[in-house]
Amino acid sequence: MSKKALITGITGQDGAYLSKLLLEKGYKVYGAFRRTSDLHINRLKFLGVADDIEYVPVELLEFTNIHRTVEKYEPDEIYNLGAQSFVALSFEQPVFTADVTGLGPLRVLEAIKDVNPAIRFYQASSSEMFGKAAETPQNEKTPFYPRSPYAIAKLFAHWMTVNYRESYGLYACSGILFNHESPLRGVEFVTKKITQSVARVKLGLQKSISLGNLDARRDWGYAPEYVEAIWLMLQQKNPRDYVIATGETHSVREFVEKSFAEIGVRIKWSGKGVKEKGVDKATGKTLVSVNPKFFRPAEVDILKGDCSKAKKELRWSPKTSFGELIGIMVKHDLDVISKGL
Numbered sequence: 174m175s176k177k178a179l180i181t182g183i184t185g186q187d188g189a190y191l192s193k194l195l196l197e198k199g200y201k202v203y204g205a206f207r208r209t210s211d212l213h214i215n216r217l218k219f220l221g222v223a224d225d226i227e228y229v230p231v232e233l234l235e236f237t238n239i240h241r242t243v244e245k246y247e248p249d250e251i252y253n254l255g256a257q258s259f260v261a262l263s264f265e266q267p268v269f270t271a272d273v274t275g276l277g278p279l280r281v282l283e284a285i286k287d288v289n290p291a292i293r294f295y296q297a298s299s300s301e302m303f304g305k306a307a308e309t310p311q312n313e314k315t316p317f318y319p320r321s322p323y324a325i326a327k328l329f330a331h332w333m334t335v336n337y338r339e340s341y342g343l344y345a346c347s348g349i350l351f352n353h354e355s356p357l358r359g360v361e362f363v364t365k366k367i368t369q370s371v372a373r374v375k376l377g378l379q380k381s382i383s384l385g386n387l388d389a390r391r392d393w394g395y396a397p398e399y400v401e402a403i404w405l406m407l408q409q410k411n412p413r414d415y416v417i418a419t420g421e422t423h424s425v426r427e428f429v430e431k432s433f434a435e436i437g438v439r440i441k442w443s444g445k446g447v448k449e450k451g452v453d454k455a456t457g458k459t460l461v462s463v464n465p466k467f468f469r470p471a472e473v474d475i476l477k478g479d480c481s482k483a484k485k486e487l488r489w490s491p492k493t494s495f496g497e498l499i500g501i502m503v504k505h506d507l508d509v510i511s512k513g514l
Contacts, residue, residue, distance in 0.1 A: 179246060181205040181231060181281070182254030186357040187297070189216035191252060191400040196225050198404075203246050205231035205255065216357045231255075233277030240284040243292070250407050251285065252295045253278050256327075259361050260301060263323035264470055275326035282337045282345060290343055293407045296334040298347040299327045300392065300418070300476045310392075310479040312416055313349070320471040335414070344412045348403050351418035351478040354498060355396035356505035363425060364393070367432050368499065372506035374460060375436040381460050385467025387426040387449065390475040394419045395493035395501075405487040418478020419491045429461055431496055435503040 178195050182188045183204030192202050206212050208230035217223035229246065232238050233255050243251070256274040257263065263270040278296050285292045303311045304320035319325045331347050338345040358365040363384065373379035394417070402417045429451060430440050439454040440461065451461030483489045493501075 175199045175201050176249045177201045177203065177247065178250045178252060179203045179205060179229070179231075179242070179248040180252045180254060181233065181277075182256065182297075183226065183228070184213050184216060185254060185258070186216065186355055186359065186396055187353075187400055187403070188254050189220055189222075189357055190355070190397045191254070191403060192217060192226055193220045193222050194397075194400055194404055196222055202226045203248065204228045205242070207232060219357065233273050233280065236280045236283065239280050240287065243281075243284045243288045247289070248292060250293045250295070251281060252297075252403065252407075253281055254297045256297065257323070260321045260323045261467075261469065262361075263321050263326070267322035270322045271326045271329075273326075274323060275329040278330035279333045282333060282343065285343060285345075286337065286341050290341060292344075293412075294334070294337075294343060294345040295403055295407055296330055296345065296347040297403075298331045298334075298349045298414070299324065300349060300351040300416075300478060301473065302328045302331060302349065303476060304473050306476065309422075309475060310418075310420060310477040312479040313414055313482055320473050321469065331414075338412055344407070346406050346412040347414045348406055349414065349416045349478075350399055350403075351392040351394065351416070351476060353394045353396040353399040353417075354502060356502055357396070358502070364428060364502070367425075367428055368502040369506045369510070371432045371436060371503055372510050375507060376510055378510070380458075381462060382429070383462050383464040383467070384425065384429070385464065385469070386472060387429070387463065388424055388474075389472065390422045390424045390477070392418045392420070392422050392476055392478045393428070393495060393498060394491050395498050398491055398493060402483060402487060402489045405489055409486070413482075413486070415483045415487065416478045416480050417483055417489070418480045419495070420477065420479060421495060422475060422477040423495055427495075428499065431499045432503055433460065435500055436507075
């Protein structure tokens with residue numbers, strides 16, 4: 174008999190890749206979506222799995238709805254990927270972010286405890302919880318110092334997952350995933366903004382890109398590989414939390430340079446601070462500018478993960494390099510935009 178999995182955030186990047194992985198492993202997949210919003214399944218269609226999923230309306234703000242859903246569909250595993258996941262927006266909508274991203278997972282945990290404590294639960298934690306990190310690289314024992322309402326909400330959900338595991342014996346674990354990208358990344362994220370803009374510049378549809386902090390450094394990996402780690406966490410004998418990362422850190426500036434290199438453009442930088450510009454070394458045209466409106470009220474300067482525990486216990490390790498990741502994304506955006514899709 175095949176396992177049944179309920180995935181919240183089914184329409185997002187990770188939800189789509191995880192759905193594909195679970196379907197390939199023979200799971201029956203239930204995709205939770207907000208009834209109050211349109212069901213956007215473009216990512217699932219792109220991966221060819223949209224018709225293989227049973228869609229279920231689930232509202233993370235409503236405990237009764239979650240409780241009834243868990244009762245009705247009797248999942249073996251629940252993957253909570255649903256959240257208000259945009260850091261910048263969390264400063265504008267802190268209360269909503271706290272309710273969905275923080276209290277939402279708590280409602281799911283409470284429903285599991287009430288309905289069937291044998292259900293295995295995965296919580297999507299975030300490297301943003303480390304924030305103003307006390308050490309580099311960051312591992313499972315590094316102290317948290319969140320710097321945004323989003324990160325604080327994620328930290329609440331993270332500790333609630335730990336608490337329900339320790340208090341009620343639930344198989345509940347969190348994956349502290351560092352930044353992970355793919356062609357399916359949303360345009361709200363800086364990586365997709367860069368690769369999509371570079372493709373548009375190449376095709377003559379856009380003249381330049383406006384960005385925020387070019388010196389912010391992140392640990393960027395490839396999303397399809399990260400969802401495999403997510404699945405592996407729920408297959409272990411005992412529930413534990415894991416950092417999933419590449420162990421490398423690169424700046425937004427480097428991401429820009431390598432993205433433009435994919436279309437044969439070398440970027441030369443001039444100026445400082447908000448006056449800094451990136452110009453095409455061959456033509457002198459300004460292709461990158463800095464706009465203070467994209468700065469965060471409290472910045473996270475550097476995130477770099479140590480996934481030694483995952484390598485040892487999950488037998489998981491990243492395979493796609495930083496340069497390969499950017500190449501995949503730029504090539505995809507060039508293809509899609511050139512076809513008018």
